[in-house]
Amino acid sequence: MAEVKILTEHYHDDNYRTVDGYLAKNGYEMLKKALKMQPTEIITLVKDAGLRGRGGAGFPTGMKWSFLPNNGEERYLLCNADEGEPCTFKDRMMMERAPHQLIEGMIISAFAVQSKKSYIYIRGEYFYAADVLRKAIKEAYDKGFLGKNILGSGFSHDLDVYCGAGAYICGEETGMISSLEGLKGQPKLKPPFPAVKGYLAKPTVVNNVETLASVIYILRDGVQEYRKNGTEKSPGTKLFSVSGDVMKPGNYEVPLGYPLKDLIEKECGGLKPGRKLKAVIPGGTSAPVLTAEEAYKATMDYECLANMKSMLGSGAITIIDDTRCMVDLLGVITHFYHHESCGQCTPCREGTGWLNKIVRSIHAGNATVNDIDTLCKVADNMKGRTICALSDAAALPVLSFVPKFRSEFEYYIREGKSQVRGISYAQMHH
Amino acid sequence: MFKLSSDGEAFVQSELKRYETKESAIIPSLYRVQKENGGWVSPDCIQYLSTLMDIPASRINEVFQFYTMFNKEPVGKFHVQVCCNVACCMAGSREMIDKLCEDYGVEEGEVTSDKRFTFTRVECLGACDKAPMMQVNETYHEGLTMDSAKKILRELK
Numbered sequence: 001m002a003e004v005k006i007l008t009e010h011y012h013d014d015n016y017r018t019v020d021g022y023l024a025k026n027g028y029e030m031l032k033k034a035l036k037m038q039p040t041e042i043i044t045l046v047k048d049a050g051l052r053g054r055g056g057a058g059f060p061t062g063m064k065w066s067f068l069p070n071n072g073e074e075r076y077l078l079c080n081a082d083e084g085e086p087c088t089f090k091d092r093m094m095m096e097r098a099p100h101q102l103i104e105g106m107i108i109s110a111f112a113v114q115s116k117k118s119y120i121y122i123r124g125e126y127f128y129a130a131d132v133l134r135k136a137i138k139e140a141y142d143k144g145f146l147g148k149n150i151l152g153s154g155f156s157h158d159l160d161v162y163c164g165a166g167a168y169i170c171g172e173e174t175g176m177i178s179s180l181e182g183l184k185g186q187p188k189l190k191p192p193f194p195a196v197k198g199y200l201a202k203p204t205v206v207n208n209v210e211t212l213a214s215v216i217y218i219l220r221d222g223v224q225e226y227r228k229n230g231t232e233k234s235p236g237t238k239l240f241s242v243s244g245d246v247m248k249p250g251n252y253e254v255p256l257g258y259p260l261k262d263l264i265e266k267e268c269g270g271l272k273p274g275r276k277l278k279a280v281i282p283g284g285t286s287a288p289v290l291t292a293e294e295a296y297k298a299t300m301d302y303e304c305l306a307n308m309k310s311m312l313g314s315g316a317i318t319i320i321d322d323t324r325c326m327v328d329l330l331g332v333i334t335h336f337y338h339h340e341s342c343g344q345c346t347p348c349r350e351g352t353g354w355l356n357k358i359v360r361s362i363h364a365g366n367a368t369v370n371d372i373d374t375l376c377k378v379a380d381n382m383k384g385r386t387i388c389a390l391s392d393a394a395a396l397p398v399l400s401f402v403p404k405f406r407s408e409f410e411y412y413i414r415e416g417k418s419q420v421r422g423i424s425y426a427q428m429h430h
Numbered sequence: 431m432f433k434l435s436s437d438g439e440a441f442v443q444s445e446l447k448r449y450e451t452k453e454s455a456i457i458p459s460l461y462r463v464q465k466e467n468g469g470w471v472s473p474d475c476i477q478y479l480s481t482l483m484d485i486p487a488s489r490i491n492e493v494f495q496f497y498t499m500f501n502k503e504p505v506g507k508f509h510v511q512v513c514c515n516v517a518c519c520m521a522g523s524r525e526m527i528d529k530l531c532e533d534y535g536v537e538e539g540e541v542t543s544d545k546r547f548t549f550t551r552v553e554c555l556g557a558c559d560k561a562p563m564m565q566v567n568e569t570y571h572e573g574l575t576m577d578s579a580k581k582i583l584r585e586l587k
Contacts, residue, residue: 086515086554122459124499125555127568160448165457165497168553182453186498200450243517243558250559285516316558319517332519336553342496426522 001266004229006217006237007210008139008253011097019133019139022100028145030219042112042219049218050235055080056284056314058234058302061215065113067195069202076204076315077110078116078180079212081170082164083260084123085284086336088316090239090251091209095129096390097123097134103159105212107145108219110157111207117158120209121176124165144189168340172196172388173206175342186342187388203234210239210308230256234301238315242268245275245321260298261319275321279405283313285333286393288400289320298354307332310400325418326405330397330426331359348391351382355398362409363425372409376402432474434482438462442482452483456493460500469509469567470501498552505548506541508586511565514551517558526562526576527551533580547583563573 005011015021022028034042047062068075080104083091095102102120110118137159140146162180169175170185175288177199179185198204214236218226219297227235234256243249247269254263260280264270271277280295281287288310290298298304305312320329338352343371358375361367379395386392403410411419418425434442441462445455456479463475471494480487494500501509512518512527527538531549534542541548557563560572564579571582 081558084554087517087558088554089556089558092556123556124497125565128570162449162454163457163461165461166495166499179457180454182449182451182456182493184492241558243561244520249517281516320520324520329516329519331518332514336515339553356515401498 001285003253004237004255005253006221007094007098007101007213008237008251008423013282017136018096019136019143019371021291022104027100028035028104030216031104031107031145032151032213034111034219035151035155035248039112039114041085042108042109042215045218045223046112048223049183050233051214051218052302054210054214054238054315055209056085056286058312064195064207065109065205067193068113068205069196071203074117074202075113075115076199076202077106077113078173078176078199078204078206079118079120080171080173080206080208081120081122081126081129083126083209084171084340085286085314085315085316086333087241087243087281087318088121088240088284088314089243092129092314093127093251094209094213094239095326096132100135101216101327102133102209103136103140103145105215107150107157109205109207109212109215110147110159111155112215115205116156118160119180120159120161121170121180122161122163123170124163126163130161130163133215137161155323167342168336169342169388169390172390175388176206177204177268177287184342186344189387197379200208205404231299231301231303233303234312238300238312240317241317242269242317242319244317244319245271245324245368246319247272249319254300257299257301257304260300260317261296263300263317264295268319271319271321275323277319278322278324279326281316281318281320281397283311285318285336286389286396287311287313288396289326289404291404309318323420325420326401326408327359327362327412327418328421330401331356331363331425333392333397333401334359335392341390341394345386345388345391347382347385348394351378351391352394354378355382355394356383362412363428365424365426367413369410369413372402372406372413431466431543432463432472432478434463434466434478434550438466439482442479446483453485453489455483456485456490457497460490460494464500469505469507471505503539505550506540506546508547508566508583510547510583511552511555512549513553513555513557513561513563513565515558517554518561518563520575521561524551526564526574526579529576530579530583537540546586 051061052058174188175185194204277292334356338356379398382395563572
């Protein structure tokens with residue numbers, strides 16, 4: 001097996017980011033096709049293709065769209081471009097290299113759900129991508145792909161970019177909606193789900209960048225052809241952001257169900273010379289870590305990773321070799337979630353702090369073996385008790401790092417230094 | 431007392447009309463204020479925006495406090511933000527920021543005496559395949575080595 005470039009077919013072409021370059025590669029042809037279809041036909045196609053949300057949760061996109069109530073209320077489409085899950089960098093590449101692909105995918109999706117207004121909510125740090133998008137949106141208006149009566153179809157749509165300002169939690173769809181409404185980016189209780197009451201309490205669809213772009217190719221290739229890639233429950237191709245200890249880190253588009261071992265050894269050129277695989281975080285730092293043995297058996301689809309009690313998440317794969325210390329890495333991860341907790345739910349606000357505090361006390365040489373159990377107990381108590389999934393996202397790394405690499409934690413506590421690196425982290429931040 | 435340029439005020443006025451609710455203009459307006467106020471937002475700025483936008487200062491302040499990209503303290507002309515999340519840490523970013531701070535004689539978050547630099551650790555900026563990386567003001571610098579990072583900073587104008 002090898003890479004299958006559907007979304008990324010023309011990403012090597014610098015001109016692809018301009019409207020003319022995009023049109024030269026049959027860009028906006030599927031928009032023309034879509035505008036001649038019935039909106040419900042498009043929803044059915046996306047449902048039948050089995051497209052699942054590429055942002056992290058893997059929820060079926062067509063089903064999400066069909067939750068919108070038929071009550072005549074104005075509907076909004078929001079593109080979640082608040083790519084913040086650590087080690088994920090695919091949406092950034094998509095927006096920088098192919099802004100019109102996202103725009104076309106959004107207009108088609110907006111037409112399918114009959115929305116007149118959409119926003120791309122992009123994380124604040126992505127200044128360059130936001131610039132590229134703004135230029136592309138202007139070009140799309142100039143060509144009549146956006147605005148009133150698009151290509152004479154009678155369908156009108158406006159699209160705008162909204163920049164966040166540094167908050168991981170705004171990648172959670174209701175947190176993002178709060179942020180766009182000019183509030184602190186705190187998630188809201190569900191139900192009601194955004195499809196029923198979202199942005200400004202109006203029916204709202206929130207989809208990831210890659211999800212929206214994928215809609216184009218379902219229209220282009222049809223359900224059967226689209227399903228030729230991927231598995232029954234995870235159809236299509238997906239972008240994986242591979243980072244860490246491989247020779248060629250980067251974004252790779254492969255069919256879902258692709259063996260992780262092949263991705264590491266073929267696409268990414270394997271590990272550095274003389275190193276051995278120790279662990280893989282397969283779906284962003286929230287995803288439970290896999291041991292090398294598990295990783296070599298894994299295929300990159302939603303169901304395989306769920307069966308391994310991990311998750312596909314955003315498709316961010318972090319490769320960890322045998323020179324790395326798990327006690328150190330868990331410190332980095334617990335610090336992150338503590339920093340990013342929005343503070344509204346007690347188990348998360350307090351729990352993320354305690355997780356980090358306990359790992360730090362291990363680093364400082366002040367912990368006892370009992371603290372390992374305390375760490376797991378705190379993490380266990382954080383699961384499923386909060387408004388959003390950040391609390392679980394903080395707990396899951398702890399509940400996988402510790403049991404799977406417990407001897408490293410015990411060694412550090414006993415000897416006051418890392419088993420792998422032979423040093424103490426007492427003086428180190430994080 | 432802080433005041434935006436006339437272009438800045440026109441920007442805020444247009445943002446107030448751009449979205450469905452005027453509160454959505456708070457974030458873009460804070461960005462503008464931060465830019466015109468030399469890289470940070472003072473309590474003064476919040477009061478000023480409150481009057482300009484006709485939104486209570488407490489309402490603007492809660493948004494301001496929530497987001498990490500709004501600086502609560504003065505920063506140098508170049509705000510050097512070094513990612514210290516997983517992939518960058520694995521590529522030596524913590525050692526890099528420690529060394530940079532040492533070379534410039536500051537702690538993290540401090541402003542150098544010539545007012546040119548502030549160094550801050552930040553969380554993942556989505557450049558993990560080219561770790562380690564730093565963001566200087568709005569610009570990403572990726573695939574750094576200690577030497578290339580120093581050179582980039584030396585050459586900033």
